[in-house]
Amino acid sequence: MPRPTRVLVFAAAASGSMAALAQSAPGTCQVSLGYVAATLPGAAPVPGLTSFSMAVLAALLGGLAWHSQRTRRGAKTWAVALWASAGLLGMQGGDGLVQAVRAAGPYEFNNPAGGTVADAAIPYASPAPLLTVTNTSGVSIRIASNANAAETGSCAVGATLAPGSSCTTAAVCAAPPPPAPPPPAPPPLxxxxxxxxxxxxxxxxxxxxxxxxxxxxxxxxxxxxxxxxxxxxxxxxxxxxxxxxxxxxxxxxxxxxxxxxxxxxxxxxxxxxxxxxxxxxxxxxxxxxxxxxxxxxxxxxxxxxxxxxxxxxx
Structure with a gap:
């Protein structure tokens, strides 16, 4: 398989893994909040890439460099360096695969560069549990995405949190767990x-x-x-x-x-x-x-x- 094709396969697989991490099993609830560093006051918002997107972009650039300069001397070494950079970028931000699903609470926005706070194994409850997420990153952050599309709480998309402040969000719950089967009938006396x-x-x-x-x-x-x-x-x-x-x-x-x-x-x-x-x-x-x-x-x-x-x- 040519090298560029391998890069595309890697990117697709990574995207599939991220989608799978966002799913919750029946009888459980999940929360997933994407966040980025807030725009400085008075500065125009600049579109940016998440850490995971940067990793995929770096990987694609590495594949392209490999393909276009494979006849040049030292091209292989440069491409390997780009691949290593892509791997490091993928592990830095909260959107990276390593940090995509964090342990159950307390929930924190802890990466100054942004990331994802996610938990897909919250015990089922009705009504859905209300979770508190605290900004411990040391910088102001902005909520970029919320798995709860109907979120009306303080963790709504676009909300900005100062360092040390918190917001609340309702978890998204799948179907309730199936009822426990009745105990087997005792044998006749x-x-x-x-x-x-x-x-x-x-x-x-x-x-x-x-x-x-x-x-x-x-x-x-x-x-x-x-x-x-x-x-x-x-x-x-x-x-x-x-x-x-x-x-x-x-x-x-x-x-x-x-x-x-x-x-x-x-x-x-x-x-x-x-x-x-x-x-x-x-x-x-x-x-x-x-x-x-x-x-x-x-x-x-x-x-x-x-x-x-x-x-x-x-």
Whole structure:
């Protein structure tokens, strides 16, 4: 490919890159402000080139020089120098590819020669976010372009900012982000059926307490016992890891007749209620109600959990 053609390809590719940088993805907002040094008071405005345009122009001149003077001695060296100058110019101004898209705020006009303040990844908001841009370049600047064509704020095209002053501009927002997909529906619960009901009995190995009364030469000793789970519940399907726990409520404390030493409320003191609770594992339930029940409870009465020993002297 001839050298001039390569120069034109470079310029076109650079222009395409700049256009791509100005786009914002769906669900985001973007801001892009071009600025130049403001005209001195009393001086006629002079049209100028942005740094990127100067880079492209220098590149084209280099290609032209290469083509027109390729037969002269030292032409190649001169063209290479022009290419290097074009690269340096392209990296100096804010319009250069390197500085075209800056990091997210704080946003600043920081190049005395002018440039572009751009951010294409601002989080989406409605209404569009209002951004503040501060002139930190040390010179007065003029807004040369604004991606928001309907801008009516202080960063409108043509506005001039003194050093240290700020202007505001509304970001341009693409379509809002698509709604998050609904969470997947949980799998249907598998119902548990009871194969064996629980039963209660007395735990005669661990006394709750012992009471002894003495009347003269005679004495009586009563031992009260707690309940136990005699038969644990079983369920279908049998491979479901159902957790079972027990608790109980005991009767009143045993009291005696002071005249005889005999127990007054033995039946009540040796009785109570054993509560059995079954907890279904994840993915299971005991019924199909709404909401389904994942806990099943049995209240089992127990009684006669006592023993007595009597000592009599004749």
């Amino acid at each position: 598998q119902l548990l059926s009871v194969l064996t009901e629980p039963t209660a009995a007395c735990d005669m190995t661990q006394p709750l307490y012992v009471k002894t009364w003495t009347l003269g030469l005679n004495s009586a000793t009563y031992t009260i016992y707690p309940p136990r789970l005699a038969t644990a519940p079983t369920f279908s399907p049998s491979d479901a890891s159902v957790t079972t726990s027990i608790a109980y409520t005991q009767g009143p404390e045993l009291i005696a007749n002071p005249a005889t030493g005999g127990a007054i409320n033995l039946d009540q003191a040796a009785a109570g209620v054993l509560t059995v609770t079954a907890l279904a594992p994840s993915g299971y339930a005991f019924d199909a109600n709404t909401p389904p029940s994942t806990v099943k409870t049995w209240n089992l009465p127990y009684q006669q959990c006592w023993t007595a020993r009597f000592n009599q002297s004749f």
